[in-house]
Amino acid sequence: MTLPKTTAELRALDAAHHLHPFSDTKALNAEGSRVIVKADGVWLTDSDGNRYLDGMSGLWCVNVGYGREEIADAVSKQLRELPYYNTFFKTTHTPAIELAAKLAELTPPQFNRVFFTGSGSESNDTVIRLVRRYWDIKEKPEKKVIISRRNAYHGSTVGAANLGGMAPMHAQNVAIPGVVHIAQPYWWGEARQGETPDEFGLRTAQALEATIDALGEDRIAAFIAEPIQGAGGVIVPPATYWPEIARICRERDILFVSDEVICGFGRTGKWFGCETFGTHPDLLVMAKGITSGYMPLGGVMVADRVVDVLLEGGDFNHGYTYSGHPAACAAALANLAIMQREKLVERVADDIGPYLKARWSTLAEHPLVGEAPMLGMVGALELTPDKAGRRKFPEVGKVGTLARDFSFKNGLVMRAVRDRLIIAPPLVLSHGEADELVARARKTLDDSWTELKRWGWVG
Numbered sequence: 001m002t003l004p005k006t007t008a009e010l011r012a013l014d015a016a017h018h019l020h021p022f023s024d025t026k027a028l029n030a031e032g033s034r035v036i037v038k039a040d041g042v043w044l045t046d047s048d049g050n051r052y053l054d055g056m057s058g059l060w061c062v063n064v065g066y067g068r069e070e071i072a073d074a075v076s077k078q079l080r081e082l083p084y085y086n087t088f089f090k091t092t093h094t095p096a097i098e099l100a101a102k103l104a105e106l107t108p109p110q111f112n113r114v115f116f117t118g119s120g121s122e123s124n125d126t127v128i129r130l131v132r133r134y135w136d137i138k139e140k141p142e143k144k145v146i147i148s149r150r151n152a153y154h155g156s157t158v159g160a161a162n163l164g165g166m167a168p169m170h171a172q173n174v175a176i177p178g179v180v181h182i183a184q185p186y187w188w189g190e191a192r193q194g195e196t197p198d199e200f201g202l203r204t205a206q207a208l209e210a211t212i213d214a215l216g217e218d219r220i221a222a223f224i225a226e227p228i229q230g231a232g233g234v235i236v237p238p239a240t241y242w243p244e245i246a247r248i249c250r251e252r253d254i255l256f257v258s259d260e261v262i263c264g265f266g267r268t269g270k271w272f273g274c275e276t277f278g279t280h281p282d283l284l285v286m287a288k289g290i291t292s293g294y295m296p297l298g299g300v301m302v303a304d305r306v307v308d309v310l311l312e313g314g315d316f317n318h319g320y321t322y323s324g325h326p327a328a329c330a331a332a333l334a335n336l337a338i339m340q341r342e343k344l345v346e347r348v349a350d351d352i353g354p355y356l357k358a359r360w361s362t363l364a365e366h367p368l369v370g371e372a373p374m375l376g377m378v379g380a381l382e383l384t385p386d387k388a389g390r391r392k393f394p395e396v397g398k399v400g401t402l403a404r405d406f407s408f409k410n411g412l413v414m415r416a417v418r419d420r421l422i423i424a425p426p427l428v429l430s431h432g433e434a435d436e437l438v439a440r441a442r443k444t445l446d447d448s449w450t451e452l453k454r455w456g457w458v459g
């Protein structure tokens, strides 16, 4: 078979045979998808030769940037040596062993054991299995309920989608029992008039305590949360939020799960988001940045106090064919070696993180921008017709999509969540590229402003 070469031919085949995730495939087919053909550093190239600065690290994952020969070589070597073997039935293999030990070294001290999966969604399904198993072994089988937050994202398998609090997903999903959602710490979107971020952060955190009391502590298995909500729109909680959550989790007999699929592996300027916010999780969920997206891999770190119980419970009847896939583990080991050698986590904390934040923050002065939060290498621009009143546009999502499309035209990949633009660039972004990113974002805001004036939606 000779492969089609032109963009039009590729688009036609894509439209004929490919159902896209989180897409209106019919509308997409009418428009034609963008075909990405190669990438290097922080730059993507499409099939027409256009170049884009990838402000989203793919889907929040390419932390070390594209084009790392070292990872490609490690995967290739592993595929030649042992492309696959499982870790069921009393067997293991070197890449899984080495990566497990490496993760025990990099994660906070309570973590010494990992359960490998193929993705973030599988990891969160594993979380459901693990926490319920834990309470069963402790002879508290009535502790089944997992508390999560509205507008959380924990993945797209049935279990993970239920943990998540995405209304459009729940609208298409058959709910599983035992998941309860509480408020999210989204000050801009949900605080009362006159409520300071600190007051709001405290009130939102205390919803956890109130919910535990209302349902009964003897029914609650765990609380799960992302340190910073990613897909929900890069919601950086007020400073009062995490200390209060940490207090509640300490005082109550429940497990705390930190979903670090985005915040893990340097994104917030420490190895893990729980270290940035001072929480003490019992389970830590990983995927994305663990391999910088070069191979699919996920995992759940399990704290010693949970492992001690699980080990008394006999068989744990759970696992995936690709749990600890050798080539994926090899990719992770090469990726983590790069991160350590190039001190990328330190770079986010001391160099490119503060550099980008200083420039990004200036976008808050734009008339279209309500707030421009950034922490580490993840940030947002809340678009609003009225900063002071924190007003929303008449139709939610339309302005976000408009701005997102302008951003692509300006050669910058940003993502839109409702009317909020978000970025999470690779941790290797240079100072010059950070300047370029902010310049293109500013142009995008100007273009959007001009168009919205034409609509009569601003000014």
Ligand SMILES: *Cc1c(COP(=O)(O)O)cnc(C)c1O
Binding pocket: 060, 118, 119, 120, 121, 122, 124, 153, 154, 155, 156, 226, 230, 231, 259, 260, 261, 262, 287, 288, 298
């Ligand atoms: C992406 C994501 C997931 C799901 O990971 P997949 O690999 O897509 O299954 C889970 N949790 C968070 C916080 C994520 O951002």
